[in-house]
Amino acid sequence: MVENETQKQTEQEISNPINLSILPMTSTVKVYGPPNSAAVSRVLACLLEKDVQFQLIPINLVRGEQKKPDYLKLQPFGQVPVFQDESITLFESRAICRYVCDKYANQGNKRLFGTNPLEKASIDQWLEVEGQNFYPPTSVLVFQLAFVPRMKIQQDENLIKQNEEKLGKVLDVYENRLGESRYLAGDEFTLADLSHLPMSRYLVNACGRGELFTSRKNVGRWWDEISTRETWKKVNEMQNSQPRQNA
Amino acid sequence: MVVKVYGPAYAACPQRVLTCLIELGVEFELVSIDLESGEQKSPKLLLLQPFGLVPAIEDGDFRLFESRAIIRYYAAKYASSSIELLGNTLEERALTDQWLEVEAQNYNPLVYNLVLQLMVLPRSGHRTDMTVVQNCKTKLEKVLDVYEQRLSKSKYLAGDSFTLADLSHLPNTRFLMNEGGLEHLVKERKSVHSWWTDISSRPAWKKVMELNN
Numbered sequence: 001m002v003e004n005e006t007q008k009q010t011e012q013e014i015s016n017p018i019n020l021s022i023l024p025m026t027s028t029v030k031v032y033g034p035p036n037s038a039a040v041s042r043v044l045a046c047l048l049e050k051d052v053q054f055q056l057i058p059i060n061l062v063r064g065e066q067k068k069p070d071y072l073k074l075q076p077f078g079q080v081p082v083f084q085d086e087s088i089t090l091f092e093s094r095a096i097c098r099y100v101c102d103k104y105a106n107q108g109n110k111r112l113f114g115t116n117p118l119e120k121a122s123i124d125q126w127l128e129v130e131g132q133n134f135y136p137p138t139s140v141l142v143f144q145l146a147f148v149p150r151m152k153i154q155q156d157e158n159l160i161k162q163n164e165e166k167l168g169k170v171l172d173v174y175e176n177r178l179g180e181s182r183y184l185a186g187d188e189f190t191l192a193d194l195s196h197l198p199m200s201r202y203l204v205n206a207c208g209r210g211e212l213f214t215s216r217k218n219v220g221r222w223w224d225e226i227s228t229r230e231t232w233k234k235v236n237e238m239q240n241s242q243p244r245q246n247a
Numbered sequence: 248m249v250v251k252v253y254g255p256a257y258a259a260c261p262q263r264v265l266t267c268l269i270e271l272g273v274e275f276e277l278v279s280i281d282l283e284s285g286e287q288k289s290p291k292l293l294l295l296q297p298f299g300l301v302p303a304i305e306d307g308d309f310r311l312f313e314s315r316a317i318i319r320y321y322a323a324k325y326a327s328s329s330i331e332l333l334g335n336t337l338e339e340r341a342l343t344d345q346w347l348e349v350e351a352q353n354y355n356p357l358v359y360n361l362v363l364q365l366m367v368l369p370r371s372g373h374r375t376d377m378t379v380v381q382n383c384k385t386k387l388e389k390v391l392d393v394y395e396q397r398l399s400k401s402k403y404l405a406g407d408s409f410t411l412a413d414l415s416h417l418p419n420t421r422f423l424m425n426e427g428g429l430e431h432l433v434k435e436r437k438s439v440h441s442w443w444t445d446i447s448s449r450p451a452w453k454k455v456m457e458l459n460n
Binding site for chain 1: 295296298320334337342344345347349
């Protein structure tokens with residue numbers, strides 16, 4: 001289980017590991033990266049769903065800590081997150097999630113990655129849909145609408161329009177699908193739904209594009225259900241307790 | 248009952264699935280889809296793949312789309328002592344998955360854009376955007392530098408054995424080496440080059456190339 005940090009976060013403390021497990025010394029699971037990063041939060045949500053204790057080690061992306069030689073030994077592409085336990089060092093958030101689900105199959109949410117090969121296949125299918133169809137237009141939109149203004153460069157209106165259309169078409173398919181089943185891969189919440197949480201949060205909160213979801217009846221219902229899960233709320237608390245990274 | 252694979256043999260994503268099925272010795276029937284006429288958006292095919300993409304498979308009543316989901320399913324189903332495309336242990340599976348995700352997230356988007364700019368757009372009378380091409384090439388060089396580092400320590404991406412992680416790279420890398428005119432990106436990197444020579448001479452991949460011709 002994860003306990004909330006109640007002490008005030010100062011800039012000093014950001015550079016120290018945050019211990020969020022009840023028994024910090026017994027947790028060998030480490031996640032490197034800021035909780036605000038979409039890919040990092042994907043892994044945090046999964047660990048919470050599976051009741052896995054972990055230690056979050058912040059990486060300051062603005063200071064470029066992910067490109068330093070020590071970090072590149074862990075993740076040679078210079079990206080976050082990295083996951084470590086007693087047996088493995090792993091990167092790529094969706095691979096980490098699958099590993100966590102397999103390793104901790106018998107605890108926490110046991111249906112997160114299905115209980116038989118057919119269920120797993122359906123979850124994998126929608127996980128791939130998230131990675132290949134949902135994520136690309138969403139990441140362009142989030143970059144253009146939430147990050148570009150902060151960087152004081154010009155937004156690309158064409159790119160925004162193109163990707164809003166692309167995402168709209170993808171969400172139309174989701175609308176049909178979510179009219180047939182409660183969640184993407186079936187009637188249970190799975191990794192496939194979880195994987196959508198991080199970028200969707202950015203879309204809704206940082207880009208003001210919530211109506212992409214709310215204008216679609218089934219997608220709106222689905223978003224409401226998945227974004228109000230206790231585990232996702234805990235991730236949000238971790239994210240909100242981190243002041244914005246400064247150089 | 249054989250597995251039906253929907254999609255043309257010349258397209259990257261169906262090739263990923265066909266290679267995997269042949270590696271596993273799984274019988275299949277290829278149902279070719281005419282992408283140029285938009286057959287993938289026909290009502291019948293949208294029932295199989297609602298995003299209007301290829302491939303999709305039909306295995307009796309079971310249906311699945313997304314090539315990397317399909318290959319994961321069959322590799323797990325037909326894992327045996329003679330072929331293990333997913334790794335033998337939990338940790339090996341995780342590394343296979345990691346490099347499969349690297350292909351999907353770091354490699355594929357760059358090559359896909361190159362295919363779009365260098366092949367698809369010119370064919371439909373549009374201009375190639377050379378800035379995008381140069382951008383992709385620069386990023387791809389950096390990605391391949393990481394591959395070079397990895398493959399200098401490890402025979403295959405996930406470890407000592409050929410896995411789905413290597414297989415997944417076959418279609419896009421073939422493009423780089425051929426129509427893409429970017430074989431120097433591979434040939435300039437010793438370990439990447441030997442890895443490519445190794446994986447592209449596997450019988451299953453050669454059979455897929457025959458299907459393509």
